[in-house]
Amino acid sequence: MTELLFRVSLYSPAAIDRALEAFAPFADFERQMRDGVEVVRLTAKPGEDEPLIAGELANYVLGATVDGTDPKTVKET
């Protein structure tokens, strides 16, 4: 299992939603909010490369945050 941390003041929660939806065929996810940080735990499906999926998921969230920043969902701290 790999744990990814996305600070809500930096990453858009909507972008995390989109990323989890896009990567659902490759891994199982658990999501939790903890002290202003979205914690995503991922477990790759059999035959999938977990470090690769974790890296690509983080990139996807970053890209989606830049592409479609929604000011209502991103909070500055």
Place this chain on the structure above:
Amino acid sequence: MSEDHQVSADQTPEGVVLSFDESIYPKDAVFGAAYTLLDRCFVHIDREGTKLQVKLRAKPGAALSTELLAGEFEAEALAQTWRRDIVRESQALIESVTTRALAGAAGPPGLDDLLDEDLGDLGDAFDDPLGIAVSWEDKYGKGEGTAADAATKPEPKPEPAVSEEPDEGKEGP
């Protein structure tokens, strides 16, 4: 790699960790720089106090050293920050030019636009302190022999001066 107050870089077994002072490198600039490297490395951004911490890990098969990635990231972050400064400095000029262009495209102003326009010390657009807009009739009244009539009426031609008396001195003997 560089090590100062604004940017620092640390090699880790997984890759490289860069720290940017957020007062110098705004969040958007760092995200913009990260965006340009998404195809070559895995990027994760976090915040540590006033610093943004960027973790870079080369993608499998990418022929780039982490040092090179870190250098490229720093250069791109600087470029993005500078670009934002330029945009902020020239924003007023850009807005002014755009407004003029749009106003020009809308065509000449109508009567209502002119009436609504604030002329400041010049007063209202249709103020007429000299009474130029007052019609002739209002100013001088209607009816008999106005100066306008006099101006338009053709003047009578003067009669040629013909003497009816025969010129006695010219008569022959």
